[in-house]
Amino acid sequence: MLVQIKAHPINLIQIYAPTSDHSDEEIEDFYADLENLTRNLKKHEINIIMDDFNAKVGKRRVPGVAGDFGLGQRNERGDRLIEYCQEHDLIITNTMFKLHPRRLYTWTAPGDREGQVIRNQIDYILTNRRFRNATYGVKTYPSADAATDHSILVANLKVKLRSQKKQYRPPTLDVAKLRDPQIKDKFNRVALSGQKTTNSKNGKAPGLDGIPIELLEALDGSNLKNFTKILNKIYQQGNIPEEWLKSVFIPIPKKNNPS
Template identity: 45%
Template sequence: MGRLKLDIVGISEVRWQEEQDFWSGDYRVINTKSNRGNAGVCLIMNRKIGMRVSYYKQHSECIIVAKIDTKHIPTTAVQVYMPTSSADDEEIEEMYEEIKDIIQIVKGDENLIVMGDWNSAVGKGREGNVVGDYGLGLRNERGSRLVEFCTEHNLIIGNTWFKNHERRLYTWKNPGDTKRYQIDYIMVRQRFRNQVLNFKTFPGADVDSDHNLLVITCGLKLKKLQKGVNLRRWHLDKLKEPEVVQSLRESIREN
């Protein structure tokens, strides 16, 4: 991260056994618990980003959310690890429902970046305002579902919109390096697409993985740090409790 000057990195398949939020030197690490031993996601942030996290939630073992204080509106980063092709359609749809719930909480005028390993191929070829001209390979069924989801929520699949050498497009290679695929994506809201300055992979970066590091360059400015402000955690799970829901309804009626 230091050598490539990366501010925040999202990682899939972390596989750690407990939720954590800790500092390692100048880097803040927030990860989910991997219940099945082969999942788990993580956000690693340098100090200037880590100090500006106003809220985070380990939403599930495959989804983590962090809100960062940026000018002039906050930025919400979501890291996702979508199940592999061996998962059934029901599990895939449950994941999309979880991501949908998160997107609906983020206000429409706030910046949203959704990234991760989607285990989907959207393929080469323009698709409206969602997929650009620089995808890779052929679209599969899971790729069609991802495009449908992005269309529904006004997201663009950012790394299909920038012309790069094919070496800078693929994000995963199968064992033996006989085939290369683009299955990792970063999405942003269409209304904020102008923040994206560049997109490309770094196949030479040693990340100890069969995936390539996919990097988005954004023109975002950070807010000044406010001393003495405690991190707020939102206990959204309480909204499932009937007593809390009833109390909230009564409060809304009174106001």
């Protein structure tokens, strides 16, 4: 199950992996379904995959994936989970914090009793590796009143979300159409800026504004008055467009070999 929170880039994915009674083919089908579900998620978003993986990761550390504080010994299903996390830059958060074992195990077997403790860590909370420092703690609450043999697993995350500014890309202009006298005349009637640049060469790369030199050459002197009004208004208000404050310097060596 995938829940997407549109207000912020957070994706919550709840899963349930096949138990050890199922075949390896069914396990691979599970990871294939998970792959299809997460394929279109973006890496800069917070992706959280959680619930019952029916796998034991154990105490053995895996750099960038699992910490030193898992529980028990790793099994084959745990190896498969580690492999999936490595492929998708995920960390297993509830192996990163040193806690008492009762805060680590997530499942109690039906045969568990005094003198014969059968408790394992098979539920996990995975998240992007880049948000490792946003996880402040993960632990279970075995005494919670819930009708299940699993313990409630809780993670504390604190994320500072930054607004993503979309980079402006000027539209591509088909300047060849200006060769048509009717189009050129219409363009000069509606244009609001620019002046004649008869001493400039065609075919030059446009600047940061994306306006090719051919477009400016098509303007006539009648637009200079409108252009002046715009500049005076900007000067009086003091609001200079950010694009006007940028410059690009490209060093061009005189020789073919700049070294």
